[in-house]
Amino acid sequence: MSDQLGFDTRAIHAGTPPDPATGARQVPIYQTTSYVFKDADHAARLFGLQEVGYIYSRLTNPTIGALQARIADLEGGAGAVCTASGHAAQILALFPLMAPGKNIVASTRLYGGTVTQFSQTIKRFGWSAKFVDLDDTDAVKAAIDEDTQAIFCESISNPGGYVTDIPAIAAIADGAGIPLIVDNTLATPYLCRPIEMGATLVVHSLTKFMTGNGTVTGGVVVDSGAFDWSASGRFPSLSAPEPAYHGLKFHETFGNLAFTFHGIAIGLRDLGMTMNPQAAHYTLLGIETLPLRIGKHVANAQKVAGWLEADPRVSSVTYAGLESSPWNATAQRLYPNGAGSLFTFTIQGGYEAGVKLVDGLELFSHVANLGDSRSLVIHSASTTHRQLTEDQQIAAGAGPDVVRLSIGLEDADDLIADLDQALAKATG
Template sequence: MINRPKILNKGIEKHDEHPDESHGIETLSVHAGARVDPATGSRSTPIYQTTSFVFDDSEHAAELFNLQTFGYIYSRISNPTVSVLEERIAALEGGRGAVAAATGHAAQFLTAATLLEQGDAFISSSNLYGGSITQFGTSFPKLGWTCHFVDGTDPHSFEAAMNKNVKFIFCESLANPGSVICDLEPLSDIAHRHGVPLIVDNTLATPYLCRPIDWGADLVIHSATKFIGGHGNTMGGVTVESGRFDWFQNDKFPGLTKPDDAYHGITFAETFGDFGFTMKMRSVALRDFGPTMAATAAWNLLQGVETLPLRMERHCSNALAVAEYLNAHPKIGWVSYAGLRTSPYFELGKKYLRKGAGAVFTFGLTGGYEAGKNLVNSVELFSHLANVGDTRSLIIHPASTTHRQLTEEQKIAAGAGPDVIRVSIGIETLDDIIADLKQALTNT
């Protein structure tokens, strides 16, 4: 007779037939990923300023290195402050998991390194941040990765560029600098029809305005330096995995579906299922290449992201009012802002960016290059610098700065031609922002 203690005395409840009510984006921005500190009860996330974490014993150490149990080893791979930010961005994007990196560019590189082998290729919209065009077009080829740039506003151009070496499609949801909106649904259809993931850089839209995973994206990348942190004081990048892409559907992703020599024969997408990509990007790409986010950086970004919804509301309303002001100004030739009815992206904006068209846009002066240069020199409140997504209003001439390394053709294709001025509208008093542009235009 077997001794059978009554152990289920609490009883097992009936399964819920409906998912737990998920929280709103404002709640997630403040809470997701953060835990009451188990050691001290600290409510604010502590800055775990440490390189390393003590093992219980040799067996525990071995289990951690084998990824058989969960825990921290070394802050190059993971850190308790950084992981709060990772989980928070994953939650905001509606994803399964996330990996942070030192910068958006680092996150982008680690993502590519996780998916691409030598000789592989990908297709990217040419409506990109200039630094991404340079990274994809100039530095990636040195690693044996080819980027086919296509017209981001025409989904057919992605289909036409498809070939057997292509491993993903890349675009920006709301493209820098010219407020071009990518039609995510057809791009996702094309990618999935060819058995490859769609990767979306959601930096300028932020999850407050658009969640690309809801429209079929498989991976989402952020430069957290921009609106996520939002205060222009900290660098950071994040890649979010949707958890929905079936890596086993073909043989295009051996790094995820075959035993991995870089990690003693683990098959990442099998062992970790729907967060296999996240585990691989962290345990191999981040471990081996090393562009880690610092704990203090993660803490700064966590402070910032708590107010993301509040800031984005104001960024968007200020930006729309400024765009309307400029659009009506006699010295302004054109304004490219998806929030304006005159924008060719107005309709796509209504679909993908329901709460506003963001805060970054471009315009051109009737006086051309010289007038633009004078405007940048005449502003007082606007800061002339190479960033976007700051609380402060920012202005720059992309052709001579952020997009400088591109050819003239590439500049025009990227919406950064010689007469183009880019602004990132801040959260200052609207009248003050407009007054500054007004005085600068008077002097131009």
């Protein structure tokens, strides 16, 4: 869809013309495993990647395809591949890039599950990660070696809500000839479009703000289509002959859609991280209201964070939308529509007070999720970041005295009143 149309218009229309079979205006849920071929030649062309179409819903599905097209449009990418979860999207993004002995440079400020995935799980593939504070660009450059295949960061980090200077990191990745992968879950393309700032790949947990209602899990990898996978011998999965397709070279054959086709033809085929059609349908519905929701999320977060910062029972607030934040200038420059609605604060009284606060809240829901229409709370050190060492927790912005808030769409004054009474219980 034309970029001349506004974001709000594309959030409703991109990738979803009326259904060609029935004229249905809303995207139907194609709840099917397989599709009838026209004839034997048609089947052979599809399996040989000589024709685009539908074979089996582990690979392609019309409902999921509509969601992929919409997200690629909103992110400014050439193509997208949806997955069963955000974690699945991260592995799918790395899969064509990595090989045993290869590494990535990753931000220290990542979701705890991602830190575990990168520090522990990927070792089973023979991959590794070097964790670096991305605010220290010299350290980022120093961490890159001949086996580094990518840099990974979050646009707005979980749990602290810190913002990343994506253009600065993209320049380093470009200079090293490697892709920059940005997790844009907390910002969404409404607040941040990493590809326009130089990112190669964008990943999301669609479970969060993109769907926005806490109903389904999902993930996506969006390819900018701008990276030259054949410029060096660093990425043979995309540039060298593929044995499973009689020597086909993905980049040579598919050009700016090479990564997207590889994600489907190899990634989904062999790893099976497929999104289900009903989840895609719910996410499409959620994206229709994304601009309205994110604007309210941000306004509420700004008001709640400001109130917390002024409260003497609170030691600190990490929200980048506050003028006191070290990341405020970066947020003003790169995230003009707001710094999201997830942040942390530290409470007077440490770990025990943090746990009491969570237990004392009544309107906030205590769940292991974020990006819901409801306001959510969690004590990261005892839950989402529990598997990390205390040093890792502190580096990730999830120390023992830290409480994470995901601000929803309720009346901000009601949220403040709930925090006020819970703080009284926790610190009284």
